[in-house]
Amino acid sequence: MSEKGGSLLLAEFNANFSFxxxxxxxxxxxxxxxxxxxxxxGIRCSKCQRIFVPPRPACGFCFERNTExxxxxxxxxxxxxxxxxxxxxxxxxxEERPIPYGYGFIELKGASTRLQHFVTASDLNKLKIGLRMKxxxxxxxxxxxxxxxxxxxxxx
Amino acid sequence: MENWLEGLEPIVGHQDIKVPYRYSMGAxxxxxxxxxxxxxxxxxxxxxxxxxxxxxxxxxxxxxxSAMEEWVQVSDIGTLQTFTVVHYPSPVQPVPPPFIYxxxxxxxxxxxxxxxxxxxxxxRVHVGMRLQAVFKEERVGNMLDILYFKPI
Numbered sequence: 366m367s368e369k370g371g372s373l374l375l376a377e378f379n380a381n382f383s384f385x386x387x388x389x390x391x392x393x394x395x396x397x398x399x400x401x402x403x404x405x406x407g408i409r410c411s412k413c414q415r416i417f418v419p420p421r422p423a424c425g426f427c428f429e430r431n432t433e434x435x436x437x438x439x440x441x442x443x444x445x446x447x448x449x450x451x452x453x454x455x456x457x458x459x460e461e462r463p464i465p466y467g468y469g470f471i472e473l474k475g476a477s478t479r480l481q482h483f484v485t486a487s488d489l490n491k492l493k494i495g496l497r498m499k500x501x502x503x504x505x506x507x508x509x510x511x512x513x514x515x516x517x518x519x520x521x
Numbered sequence: 522m523e524n525w526l527e528g529l530e531p532i533v534g535h536q537d538i539k540v541p542y543r544y545s546m547g548a549x550x551x552x553x554x555x556x557x558x559x560x561x562x563x564x565x566x567x568x569x570x571x572x573x574x575x576x577x578x579x580x581x582x583x584x585x586x587s588a589m590e591e592w593v594q595v596s597d598i599g600t601l602q603t604f605t606v607v608h609y610p611s612p613v614q615p616v617p618p619p620f621i622y623x624x625x626x627x628x629x630x631x632x633x634x635x636x637x638x639x640x641x642x643x644x645r646v647h648v649g650m651r652l653q654a655v656f657k658e659e660r661v662g663n664m665l666d667i668l669y670f671k672p673i
Contacts, residue, residue, distance in 0.1 A: 374551040374662045380540040380613045388532040394525055396532050434525060459537035508532050 381459070391420045394434070396508040403502045405513075407476050409433040415477035419510075439500040441473035441480075443518070448489050457511060465489055471498050471516050483515035492518065549580045552592070557667070558660040565630050567591040576630035595629035597654040598673065602626050602633045604646055615665055619643070625652055625670055639669030646672075 388396060391408070398404040407416040408431040410424035416435055423430055446469030452461040467489050470479035482500075486492050498516040506512035546554065549566065556562040565576035566589040573584060576595050581588055604623035607614065614620075621641065624633035638646060639655065652670035660666035 372551055372555065373548065374546045374554055375543050376546050376663065377543040378541070380542075382536075382538040382540070382612065384536055384538075386534050386536075388534050390526060390529065390531065393532040394529055397529065454539050454541075456536045456538045459539040509534065 389422075391422050393508075395420050396510075396512070398436075399502075399510075399512045400506040400508040403439065403500075403506075404436045405439060405473060405480070405500065407435045407437045407473070407478075409435050416475055417478050418473060418476045418480055419478075435475065437473040437476055439473075439502075440519075441471045441476070441498055441516070443484060443492065443494055443496040443498050443516075444470040444472045444479045445494060446470070446484050446492050448492065467492050467515075469516070482510070482513060484518070485515045486518035487520060491520065547580075549578050551662075553578050554662040554664075554666065557656075558662040561597070561656045561660075563595050563597055563627060563654065564592050565595050565627075565632075567593050573631045574629060575632050576627055576634050577632075593629065595627045597627070597656075599625040599627035599630070599634070599652055599670070601638070601646070601648055601650045601652055603648060604638060606643060606646075621646060623652070623670065636664070636667060637669040638671070640671040 395406050398406045405418065406420060407418035408420040409416045410427055410429050410431055411433060412427040412429045413424060415424060415426065417431065418437055421431065446467055448465050448467050450465050452464050455462045467484040469484040470481055472479050484492060484498060497519040499519050501514045501517050503512050503514055553564055556564050563576060564578060565574040566578035567574045568582035568585065568587050568589050569591065570585045570587040571582060573582065574593055574595065602624045604621055606619055606621050608618050610618050616637065621638040622635060623638045624635050626633050638652065651673050653673045655668045655671050657666050657668050
Protein backbone atom coordinates (compact mmCIF):
# COMPACT_ATOMS: atom_id res chain seq x y z
CA MET A 366 0.00 0.00 0.00
CA SER A 367 2.65 2.46 1.03
CA GLU A 368 5.80 3.01 -0.95
CA LYS A 369 7.63 4.43 2.03
CA GLY A 370 7.51 2.19 5.05
CA GLY A 371 4.49 0.91 6.88
CA SER A 372 0.80 1.49 6.71
CA LEU A 373 0.66 3.54 9.90
CA LEU A 374 1.82 7.13 10.02
CA LEU A 375 3.02 9.14 12.96
CA ALA A 376 2.06 12.76 13.46
CA GLU A 377 4.64 14.97 15.12
CA PHE A 378 3.99 18.46 16.27
CA ASN A 379 5.79 21.05 18.33
CA ALA A 380 3.51 23.73 19.65
CA ASN A 381 5.41 26.50 21.43
CA PHE A 382 3.51 29.21 23.18
CA SER A 383 5.64 32.05 24.43
CA PHE A 384 3.57 34.72 26.08
CA UNK A 385 3.48 37.70 28.41
CA UNK A 386 0.67 38.61 30.72
CA UNK A 387 -0.14 41.34 33.18
CA UNK A 388 0.04 40.06 36.74
CA UNK A 389 -2.46 42.69 37.84
CA UNK A 390 -2.20 45.05 40.82
CA UNK A 391 -2.62 42.54 43.62
CA UNK A 392 -0.10 40.01 42.32
CA UNK A 393 2.28 42.84 41.38
CA UNK A 394 2.28 44.04 44.99
CA UNK A 395 2.63 40.47 46.26
CA UNK A 396 5.64 39.89 44.00
CA UNK A 397 7.15 43.29 44.83
CA UNK A 398 7.17 42.46 48.54
CA UNK A 399 8.55 39.00 47.78
CA UNK A 400 11.36 40.49 45.73
CA UNK A 401 12.27 43.48 47.86
CA UNK A 402 11.61 42.27 51.39
CA UNK A 403 11.28 38.48 51.17
CA UNK A 404 7.82 38.91 52.62
CA UNK A 405 4.91 36.68 51.72
CA UNK A 406 1.86 38.89 51.85
CA GLY A 407 -1.72 37.80 52.29
CA ILE A 408 -4.78 39.98 52.20
CA ARG A 409 -7.57 40.04 54.77
CA CYS A 410 -11.29 40.28 54.22
CA SER A 411 -12.65 43.04 56.45
CA LYS A 412 -15.90 41.13 56.96
CA CYS A 413 -15.03 37.46 57.57
CA GLN A 414 -11.36 38.09 58.49
CA ARG A 415 -10.15 35.32 56.21
CA ILE A 416 -6.63 35.88 54.90
CA PHE A 417 -6.02 34.95 51.29
CA VAL A 418 -2.65 33.98 49.91
CA PRO A 419 -1.94 34.35 47.06
CA PRO A 420 -3.92 37.58 47.37
CA ARG A 421 -7.16 38.23 45.53
CA PRO A 422 -8.98 41.53 45.08
CA ALA A 423 -12.29 40.30 46.51
CA CYS A 424 -13.28 37.83 49.18
CA GLY A 425 -14.80 34.77 47.49
CA PHE A 426 -17.09 34.19 50.48
CA CYS A 427 -18.40 37.71 51.24
CA PHE A 428 -17.69 39.49 47.94
CA GLU A 429 -16.05 42.29 49.91
CA ARG A 430 -13.14 44.18 48.41
CA ASN A 431 -9.93 43.13 50.18
CA THR A 432 -7.64 45.97 51.23
CA GLU A 433 -5.73 44.98 54.35
CA UNK A 434 -2.36 43.41 53.61
CA UNK A 435 -0.83 41.06 56.15
CA UNK A 436 2.75 39.83 56.30
CA UNK A 437 2.40 36.10 56.82
CA UNK A 438 6.03 35.34 57.52
CA UNK A 439 7.89 32.54 55.80
CA UNK A 440 6.75 29.52 57.82
CA UNK A 441 3.77 27.24 57.62
CA UNK A 442 2.67 23.64 57.66
CA UNK A 443 2.52 21.10 54.86
CA UNK A 444 -1.14 20.63 54.06
CA UNK A 445 -0.81 18.18 51.18
CA UNK A 446 1.90 17.12 48.76
CA UNK A 447 3.02 14.75 46.05
CA UNK A 448 6.41 13.54 44.93
CA UNK A 449 6.54 14.04 41.18
CA UNK A 450 8.24 11.28 39.19
CA UNK A 451 7.29 12.48 35.70
CA UNK A 452 9.50 15.02 33.90
CA UNK A 453 6.92 17.66 33.02
CA UNK A 454 7.90 20.52 30.77
CA UNK A 455 8.28 23.54 33.00
CA UNK A 456 6.02 26.30 31.64
CA UNK A 457 8.42 28.91 33.01
CA UNK A 458 11.36 27.67 30.96
CA UNK A 459 10.01 25.21 28.41
CA GLU A 460 12.55 22.67 29.66
CA GLU A 461 11.97 19.40 31.43
CA ARG A 462 12.04 19.73 35.18
CA PRO A 463 14.41 17.21 36.77
CA ILE A 464 12.72 14.51 38.82
CA PRO A 465 11.98 13.61 41.54
CA TYR A 466 10.73 16.69 43.31
CA GLY A 467 8.09 17.50 45.87
CA TYR A 468 5.12 19.72 45.15
CA GLY A 469 2.64 20.67 47.79
CA PHE A 470 0.25 23.00 49.51
CA ILE A 471 1.67 25.05 52.34
CA GLU A 472 -0.58 26.66 54.90
CA LEU A 473 1.28 29.73 56.08
CA LYS A 474 0.78 30.71 59.70
CA GLY A 475 -2.41 32.75 59.92
CA ALA A 476 -3.50 32.18 56.32
CA SER A 477 -6.94 30.83 55.46
CA THR A 478 -5.81 29.44 52.13
CA ARG A 479 -2.91 27.33 50.97
CA LEU A 480 -0.05 28.35 48.74
CA GLN A 481 1.21 25.86 46.15
CA HIS A 482 4.94 25.47 45.75
CA PHE A 483 7.83 23.07 45.57
CA VAL A 484 8.47 21.30 48.83
CA THR A 485 11.53 19.45 49.92
CA ALA A 486 13.16 17.73 52.86
CA SER A 487 16.54 16.14 53.54
CA ASP A 488 14.92 13.05 52.01
CA LEU A 489 11.72 13.35 49.96
CA ASN A 490 10.44 10.24 51.73
CA LYS A 491 10.39 12.25 54.94
CA LEU A 492 7.73 14.61 53.62
CA LYS A 493 4.63 14.26 55.72
CA ILE A 494 1.40 16.18 56.10
CA GLY A 495 1.63 18.55 59.05
CA LEU A 496 5.39 19.13 58.80
CA ARG A 497 6.57 22.63 59.52
CA MET A 498 7.94 24.25 56.37
CA LYS A 499 10.07 27.32 55.75
CA UNK A 500 10.42 29.28 52.53
CA UNK A 501 13.89 29.34 50.96
CA UNK A 502 14.35 32.48 48.89
CA UNK A 503 16.49 32.98 45.84
CA UNK A 504 19.42 35.35 46.18
CA UNK A 505 18.58 37.05 42.88
CA UNK A 506 14.89 37.79 42.99
CA UNK A 507 12.97 38.97 39.95
CA UNK A 508 9.45 39.45 41.25
CA UNK A 509 7.77 36.12 40.63
CA UNK A 510 6.70 33.09 42.61
CA UNK A 511 10.01 31.54 41.54
CA UNK A 512 11.69 34.03 43.92
CA UNK A 513 10.87 31.32 46.44
CA UNK A 514 12.97 28.31 45.45
CA UNK A 515 10.94 25.88 47.55
CA UNK A 516 9.63 25.29 51.05
CA UNK A 517 12.02 23.26 53.13
CA UNK A 518 10.86 20.96 55.91
CA UNK A 519 12.07 22.05 59.34
CA UNK A 520 13.43 18.83 60.81
CA UNK A 521 14.41 18.58 64.43
CA MET B 522 -6.59 55.06 45.97
CA GLU B 523 -5.07 52.94 48.72
CA ASN B 524 -1.48 53.82 49.51
CA TRP B 525 -0.07 50.37 48.69
CA LEU B 526 -0.82 51.16 45.06
CA GLU B 527 1.39 54.25 45.10
CA GLY B 528 4.53 53.70 43.08
CA LEU B 529 3.50 50.14 42.33
CA GLU B 530 4.99 48.96 39.06
CA PRO B 531 2.72 46.49 37.30
CA ILE B 532 4.56 43.22 36.79
CA VAL B 533 4.55 41.49 33.41
CA GLY B 534 4.82 37.73 33.73
CA HIS B 535 6.38 35.58 31.05
CA GLN B 536 5.92 31.91 30.22
CA ASP B 537 7.26 29.55 27.58
CA ILE B 538 4.83 26.71 27.31
CA LYS B 539 6.12 23.98 25.01
CA VAL B 540 3.92 21.14 23.87
CA PRO B 541 5.86 18.63 21.79
CA TYR B 542 3.93 15.52 20.89
CA ARG B 543 3.63 12.60 18.53
CA TYR B 544 0.80 10.20 17.99
CA SER B 545 -0.23 7.39 15.71
CA MET B 546 -2.67 8.62 13.10
CA GLY B 547 -4.40 5.26 13.15
CA ALA B 548 -5.29 2.97 10.24
CA UNK B 549 -7.96 5.15 8.63
CA UNK B 550 -6.15 8.49 8.61
CA UNK B 551 -2.87 6.81 7.67
CA UNK B 552 -4.44 5.29 4.54
CA UNK B 553 -5.90 8.66 3.61
CA UNK B 554 -2.51 10.36 3.84
CA UNK B 555 -0.53 7.50 2.26
CA UNK B 556 -2.77 7.59 -0.86
CA UNK B 557 -2.39 11.36 -0.95
CA UNK B 558 1.38 11.13 -0.55
CA UNK B 559 2.01 8.31 -3.03
CA UNK B 560 -0.72 8.86 -5.64
CA UNK B 561 -2.13 12.36 -5.10
CA UNK B 562 -5.48 10.69 -4.52
CA UNK B 563 -8.04 12.00 -2.08
CA UNK B 564 -10.05 9.20 -0.51
CA UNK B 565 -13.16 9.16 1.57
CA UNK B 566 -15.08 6.51 3.47
CA UNK B 567 -18.69 5.78 2.59
CA UNK B 568 -21.24 4.81 5.18
CA UNK B 569 -22.99 1.53 4.21
CA UNK B 570 -26.20 2.64 5.90
CA UNK B 571 -26.69 6.34 5.25
CA UNK B 572 -24.41 6.55 2.17
CA UNK B 573 -22.63 9.65 3.42
CA UNK B 574 -19.07 10.00 2.10
CA UNK B 575 -16.69 11.39 4.74
CA UNK B 576 -13.62 13.36 3.64
CA UNK B 577 -11.44 13.35 5.65
CA UNK B 578 -12.33 9.74 6.41
CA UNK B 579 -13.31 8.39 9.80
CA UNK B 580 -13.81 4.77 10.78
CA UNK B 581 -17.28 5.20 12.28
CA UNK B 582 -20.16 7.16 10.76
CA UNK B 583 -20.92 10.04 13.11
CA UNK B 584 -24.57 10.05 12.09
CA UNK B 585 -25.62 6.39 12.39
CA UNK B 586 -22.57 4.86 14.12
CA SER B 587 -22.02 2.27 11.40
CA ALA B 588 -18.50 1.00 10.82
CA MET B 589 -17.29 2.18 7.42
CA GLU B 590 -15.01 0.17 5.14
CA GLU B 591 -15.88 1.27 1.60
CA TRP B 592 -13.16 3.58 0.32
CA VAL B 593 -14.09 5.90 -2.51
CA GLN B 594 -11.92 8.31 -4.43
CA VAL B 595 -13.25 11.84 -4.56
CA SER B 596 -12.28 14.73 -6.82
CA ASP B 597 -9.48 17.18 -6.09
CA ILE B 598 -11.98 19.87 -7.06
CA GLY B 599 -14.67 21.13 -4.74
CA THR B 600 -16.88 23.96 -3.56
CA LEU B 601 -16.08 26.45 -0.80
CA GLN B 602 -18.63 26.13 2.00
CA THR B 603 -17.24 28.76 4.35
CA PHE B 604 -13.99 30.60 5.01
CA THR B 605 -12.21 33.04 7.25
CA VAL B 606 -9.28 35.40 6.75
CA VAL B 607 -6.69 34.94 9.50
CA HIS B 608 -4.76 38.03 10.58
CA TYR B 609 -3.50 36.82 13.95
CA PRO B 610 0.00 35.33 13.96
CA SER B 611 0.37 32.13 15.92
CA PRO B 612 3.28 29.69 16.13
CA VAL B 613 0.90 26.79 15.59
CA GLN B 614 -0.29 28.00 12.19
CA PRO B 615 1.40 26.55 9.09
CA VAL B 616 1.88 29.89 7.32
CA PRO B 617 2.27 33.51 8.37
CA PRO B 618 -0.81 35.76 8.21
CA PRO B 619 -2.73 37.01 6.42
CA PHE B 620 -4.06 33.77 5.00
CA ILE B 621 -7.41 32.13 4.40
CA TYR B 622 -8.83 29.00 5.94
CA UNK B 623 -11.71 27.45 4.08
CA UNK B 624 -13.92 24.42 4.34
CA UNK B 625 -14.15 22.73 0.98
CA UNK B 626 -16.67 20.08 -0.01
CA UNK B 627 -14.93 18.03 -2.67
CA UNK B 628 -16.96 16.65 -5.55
CA UNK B 629 -18.05 13.18 -4.47
CA UNK B 630 -17.84 13.97 -0.75
CA UNK B 631 -20.66 14.87 1.61
CA UNK B 632 -18.55 16.58 4.25
CA UNK B 633 -16.23 19.55 4.29
CA UNK B 634 -12.44 19.47 4.43
CA UNK B 635 -10.65 22.31 6.21
CA UNK B 636 -7.63 23.69 4.37
CA UNK B 637 -5.78 26.77 3.23
CA UNK B 638 -6.85 28.77 0.21
CA UNK B 639 -4.00 30.08 -1.92
CA UNK B 640 -3.40 32.01 -5.14
CA UNK B 641 -6.63 33.84 -4.36
CA UNK B 642 -7.56 37.51 -4.37
CA UNK B 643 -8.75 38.02 -0.79
CA UNK B 644 -11.55 40.32 -1.91
CA ARG B 645 -12.93 37.79 -4.35
CA VAL B 646 -13.09 34.70 -2.21
CA HIS B 647 -16.71 33.74 -1.70
CA VAL B 648 -18.85 30.87 -0.52
CA GLY B 649 -19.70 28.63 -3.46
CA MET B 650 -16.49 29.30 -5.36
CA ARG B 651 -14.81 26.36 -7.07
CA LEU B 652 -11.38 25.34 -5.83
CA GLN B 653 -8.79 22.76 -6.76
CA ALA B 654 -6.13 21.09 -4.62
CA VAL B 655 -2.50 22.01 -5.32
CA PHE B 656 -0.24 19.16 -4.24
CA LYS B 657 3.28 19.63 -2.96
CA GLU B 658 6.10 18.12 -4.98
CA GLU B 659 7.70 16.61 -1.90
CA ARG B 660 4.98 14.84 0.02
CA VAL B 661 5.50 13.33 3.46
CA GLY B 662 2.09 12.00 4.47
CA ASN B 663 0.17 14.74 6.21
CA MET B 664 -2.50 17.34 5.47
CA LEU B 665 0.05 19.81 4.15
CA ASP B 666 0.88 17.45 1.26
CA ILE B 667 -1.84 19.62 -0.22
CA LEU B 668 -0.22 23.04 -0.29
CA TYR B 669 -3.58 24.79 -0.54
CA PHE B 670 -6.70 24.96 -2.66
CA LYS B 671 -6.67 27.48 -5.49
CA PRO B 672 -9.57 29.06 -7.34
CA ILE B 673 -10.40 27.65 -10.78
